[in-house]
């Protein structure tokens with residue numbers, strides 16, 4: 001276990017407990033609203049846990065592919081629309097089975113991934129013949145200004161030090177390069193449901209070390225050197241369980257409609273968000 005005494009984003013030290021499970025507590029910073037897990041598993045324990053995080057059965061992998069397909073497709077459209085002229089070099093951090101990398105390669109991108117789970121990395125190498133690093137980004141010491149686009153799907157909430165990672169992402173992006181983040185936004189639902197939310201465990205305790213909001217995400221990216229930060233709702237997942245699928249389609253669809261009807265101002269709380277930001281040219 002590792003203790004922490006202040007908020008990583010604003011250095012505040014006043015918190016309110018908003019979720020508990022076993023020995024774990026999720027604390028909301030009363031100054032900036034960032035939600036952090038307390039106490040925390042050490043990075044070594046987390047790394048060990050992730051070795052068993054991805055399913056290995058072909059049937060489960062297929063379900064995972066079907067669930068993420070609409071998100072990957074719409075995210076790919078969004079990235080293509082923002083980087084019209086050339087299809088450059090793309091790195092997907094936490095690439096899982098590589099379905100998104102394969103989609104982008106088909107669209108003309110030169111792709112590479114990072115996946116710390118051996119099962120995932122091996123799958124990507126064997127099935128897609130795509131280069132995958134198996135160490136975390138921080139230990140790769142890549143040269144600066146390498147990539148045009150870096151993507152992170154449901155990764156940032158799992159990191160012990162998301163600020164350090166985003167600074168490193170900024171360093172290895174080319175000037176004018178784009179970082180793309182897809183992240184869960186669970187706290188509004190947990191606050192609405194109150195004690196009922198315990199059974200849902202939307203934070204996947206203790207896997208999510210943080211829960212962000214559009215404003216904490218913006219603050220974090222700005223402090224790591226990014227500009228033109230834009231958060232939006234883009235597509236929804238398609239889980240294999242019927243109830244989860246309906247909830248995802250209804251809330252994801254509703255979020256998308258409200259976002260566009262409000263001329264890109266209203267972000268339905270509680271559903272996954274997508275954030276794009278630029279490294280200044």
Ligand SMILES: [Zn+2]
Pocket residue numbers: 007008009010011012029030031032033034
């Ligand atoms: Zn704070």
